Amino acid sequence: MIKRYLLAPGPTPVPPEVLLAMAQPVIHHRAPEFAQLFGEVREELKWLFQTANDVLILAASGTGGMEGAVSNFLSPGDRALVVNGGKFGERWGKLCKTFGVQVTEIKVEWGQAVDPQQVADALKKDPTIKAVYVQASETSTGVAHDVRALAEVVRPLEGTILVVDAITALGVFDLQTDAWGLDVVVTGSQKALMLPPGLAFVSVSEKAWTLADKARNAAFYFNFKKERESQVKNQTAYTPAVSLILGLRAVLKMLKAEGLAEVFGRQARLAHAMREGVKAAGLALFPKQSPSDALTAVCAPEGVDGQAIYKNLRVQYGITAAGGQDHLKGKIFRISHMGYADTFDIITAMAAIEMVLKGLGYPVTLGRGVAKAQELLMVKG
């Protein structure tokens, strides 16, 4: 018997109270109880997104939200700027291509964050660019792009919107949708929102809605304008994922009880302890700068296969983490601490990493990384 630990950057662990909420009988989505439920979660989502804008709820994974964030705002032939610093930046490019959008790509070395000046320069060079696509947290590299700084660049441009993939960012660290001017913010249910996969969320600013009025791309299921018309009436255009929305109400209640600043504080504390623990164990972090608090990407040490670390964590210790993607396969492994995570998830991850490395013959001193994490996560008083 080994217990299973879900420390992958999504899906993340679902709290028992949320699982219980989802086990309730299914409500019919055209019944008044559903409208009541939907109205509640719509309000609380605005709180979570720090916005007065609508936050659309879609029965889809995060990628569905990303698709809509391309198809609803741009027409074939329109120009977009894509920040590509990893697997998910790359996905923005693929989506644009699928919808006939002309892409200027800023290639960012994996492990680095984009330099906002580069974005400013590109926009200056091509004023016809209608949208900038970026990740707030690039899950494949564990790097956070400074979307606040990017918003400062984009906000003054009347015809250009900033679209943020916040799938592993929203609910992890501060993202002030309205105050910073993030036009479109996309997230998914199975990350910091502590739900199973199946819901995407998209907030849309007035500036973005204006762009949507002119867009001529085909969007039926992910038709944001149609969804907005329904959702302001606490309905959905198509059948919603009712049980997940029951779970969402429970999640929002938990997050609200903890408080937004406290949630961000906890996530930052856990991330910091994980990073310092990793370094104390003699390992190197993969991000060269601006690590995301959602997950920690760690370089496999010289002579050790990152995939073996990932595999042994799972097979020997029951811990599902993540390996590296594409050219990082075998080079890094990734541990998530977003969402329903606390001190002993970090301790568990750190202890298991040390044990796996030692098991693979790497000269690690057991307990050294753990001790650093313990030190940083000690409760005072």
Place this chain on the structure above:
Amino acid sequence: MIKRYLLAPGPTPVPPEVLLAMAQPVIHHRAPEFAQLFGEVREELKWLFQTANDVLILAASGTGGMEGAVSNFLSPGDRALVVNGGKFGERWGKLCKTFGVQVTEIKVEWGQAVDPQQVADALKKDPTIKAVYVQASETSTGVAHDVRALAEVVRPLEGTILVVDAITALGVFDLQTDAWGLDVVVTGSQKALMLPPGLAFVSVSEKAWTLADKARNAAFYFNFKKERESQVKNQTAYTPAVSLILGLRAVLKMLKAEGLAEVFGRQARLAHAMREGVKAAGLALFPKQSPSDALTAVCAPEGVDGQAIYKNLRVQYGITAAGGQDHLKGKIFRISHMGYADTFDIITAMAAIEMVLKGLGYPVTLGRGVAKAQELLMVKG
């Protein structure tokens, strides 16, 4: 937000598959499906108890089983020998007194195991003693009494039975009911059986049934003979705790899949790592000998209040352990690792103990006990 960890010596964590099994619709206890279910779990319980005897299932906590193990076998005025080496040994004495049984008590210093020779001497001195009551694992002190050796003493005596409280023993370490000759073995659901509280189990040997034929104590709800008559027909005399029995089927399936030797091996490995971790952290184990693999009782270090350790584990770190009872209050704290426990429960407990002690100003080196547990729990290969 802090997560809750149940590391108390009962109730212990319930595996998700067991919780799900218990969430099934309630079956009527006189319907054929129930008889089918009951027949299945009765058979599997014999496997777990290592016996061909009946294993009665009662809707009660372990103490209900203990009460029946006095009232069904002895009459007012009968003589019993009680091994009292802790809170639960003491309980045997109280039960005997309640049912008018004359008790000879062997007082064992808390933290020590009984010397089988003492039991042999007491039985030789008083051949009228009809029953010997003992704990296989004394939960209040974390000590295991050698019931195998006691059985060797009692088995040859025609008119005397050995009654074993195995509430924190059965499913933790080897207890060969038939091979050793344990006449009555009592356990509860909320310990190594990984269920919520609410069920007691009692195996009864033929020798004990013979004694039961002559017993004249009042027993209505805990009337073992009446239960036996029903249970051999896959019924119960009174309403059974149906959902817990659905859970029990799931538990027995899990234990069977793991294998009895493997379960005992895992429990022993975890217990050993916990004890060695505690010592590596500079702390002293409370048991002077024969520690139980179910739980680890640890001495609060000089100048540190054991209750503060217990309280801080819970309040600061979300870990419910246990303090000391009676005169041990403040002197020890106890961590359970029986039942649904694995490597990272030990790591979590060890890390938290170190953090709490350091927080209380005790000069502990963070990570030292954890490292020892890591070393001992490393998966080879």
